[in-house]
Amino acid sequence: MRALARTDPGSRWESRLIRSAHPVVARVVDVAVSRRGVVRVPGVGVLVADPRSARRVLTDTDAFAKNGPGSSGALWTPVLGDRVLLNMEGDDHRGLRHTLADLFSPRVVREVCDAAARPIVAGAAARLRVGEEVDVVRLAREVSAAVIGAVVGLDPETPPSVLLEASDAIESMVTWRTRTFDDAAAQRARAALAVVQDAAESAHAAASSATVMGRLAERGAALDDARSLAAALFLTGTGTVSSALPRIVGQLADAGLLEPRAATACRLDDVVAEGLRMTTPSLATLRRVVRPTEIDGVRLRADERVVVLLWWATRRDGGFEPGRPATGDLRHLWFGAGSHFCLGAPLALAELQAMTGMLLELAGEHGLVVTSRRAARRVLVPRYAELTVRCPAANRARARAGSGAGATGARSAGRAA
Template identity: 75%
Template sequence: MSSLALTRRAARTDVGARWESRLIRAAHPVVARVVDVAVARRPVVRMPGVGLLVADPVAARRVLSDTEHFAKQGPGSSGALWTPVLGDRVLLNMDGDEHARLRRLLADLFSPRVVDEVCREAADPIIARAGERLRSGEALDVVQLARDVSAAVIAVVVGLSADTDPAALVRASDDIESMVTWRTRALDADDVDRARRALAVVQDAAEAAHREARGDTVMGRLALQGVSLDDGRSVAAALFLTGVGTVNSALPRIIGQLADSGLLERGPATSTDVDAVVAEGLRMTTPSLVTLRRCARPTELHGIRLRQDERVVVLLWWATRLEGGFDPGRRTPAELRHLWFGAGSHFCLGAPLALAQLRAMTAMVLEVAAERGLVIARRRAARRVLVPRYAELSLGAGAGG
């Protein structure tokens, strides 16, 4: 590659990295800048009023994997936020044998074979229509595509009734997200009530599947194992919360990175490895910006002594940064491998489902780009949201189209 081509590639990479930073700062305008400064010199550091910040990938993996010293329950943990809303037996706030049993019960519903079948049923028709629009010269808002696909897919997996309004599902996700900030340690009574009302659209739609007790949906599988309707409703809501947010955030950001890197120009996309694009896109975007733990017993992390019940804020987005920006051709370092989905016993159960959706939508965009070339027609960052994302990212025909 010539020096001029390398210079152009570096400039494009810088554009993609700048947009990622812009999305983070639009979502968290004050905290993101403070965290940038705090972890610039020390990747593990205490921040008064927030907790121990962990931006080192090795330390982050240890926190996520070491359930003896770091728990998802108790003050300052993610469980403290969701237990009042969902109850105390949903994957988001469980540890130990009960957590492992529930994961085993649901695991094969998230196997690659099953999620591929679900995507063919629920996602492929939506994606095909989107591809037709792009090929006909219409603009396509990738944000809306991701929202439509993620709602349709999670509805099938959980077993929501066929007449469930996808837009209502997405609104419920947005409503829940708006209640939480970096400093939130617990939801007050009004927020708990509001969250329960928002999630009712998911939980009510899941009841029929629980009654039918078929083994091909989450709710049916739970019913067959004797899990009560109330607990099943809570698990459905938890899977919905985690299943929709990742895809909605990641897909438009991955497409943005492809465009900023010149990989949506006509021609180059024909040889692009979709799996490599999605893996590097998830590394670059890391939709779960942070995850929370409570120090369950005194320990040491990265040379710092932690007190029992100290809050630990694992900065996943900061921990997954690499020099050079978005590069699907790079080999991901071992310490970062799949870290955007967590680690240890709490590694994201729905990761295969998210990957299947992202692969299908990304492949469609790359196929159309190879035929006619695509460019970003419009984009804007979503402001003051928990999960950084685009409010809009519209693709249109490129110069070669």
């Protein structure tokens, strides 16, 4: 296993983001997993940072579960109840996933994402084309809120800040030490989630094929399923997508891929895939040991807590290299694996492709530079607090155009005189 610190600029910034978000935990984990990929840490659980072992934990549902004490499902059960994608297992889980599968096909989510994200992305592109700075963090947060709002059926006139404030409120309630919510905390979390769950309830009642929740109703899915799905998508999709885009842009800048010739040569799918491998916004996921088992020479006891360290598991030799496929156990590991593989992955990809595609297009035309960036401190999902970009060539092109127009006007005035 390799230490957290890396030598290339992109990896150093990633390490800085992780340590700014979790100053103590990041260092403890890095030391713990620096020599072997599976290690027991008293009071924390069994840490898994090796991609092969991580995939084994995520796919072996006979030995590892997402519900019960110490699991991530247990965290949300007091808030959302027992029947949520985040804490379900077995036949019920498979049945609900089957019901939802084609509602999150690449074609469907592209339609939803295009309608919700296009005006925001186009506005950012227009500002960059006239030489203004754009904060990519703000862009990503607004797009992720708009897209999730469209999925759950939120009134399009609702300001993105409403969803973002709810997301921030819930994130602030969770730390690495949080095992479950007490009654007071669960009540606060339910209050924050009300904005998306109430929207989902209204969309489900309308049963319109124009919304995802309406289509769910058309299939006979229960109202509780719609409300829990809306909450699950909101909890897992808002913070991660808004974290990923600025980090991908930072990786592109540090690799010199925002210069015109380099940006033109980039394939969008490769950039997003490698960007997600490099950033892996969901740092970790939890499982409970169902029965005694062994993994990588470490004996696990029933009901022991397993912390699958996804960000650490997706590290590999070399920095940010679009076009170098992540194969084998590493393939798509940033979205998880097995029966709980991220249902919203196509939606996240559509959002990231819409935003990254716009930025790469402008970089290919004019070049983009990162003018400032700052890591967010003590947050659950590691991210930038700010990352601004600008097209210097756009300013120069405008200046030349203005100069040319002025000269033409002067010549015309001279001829008229």
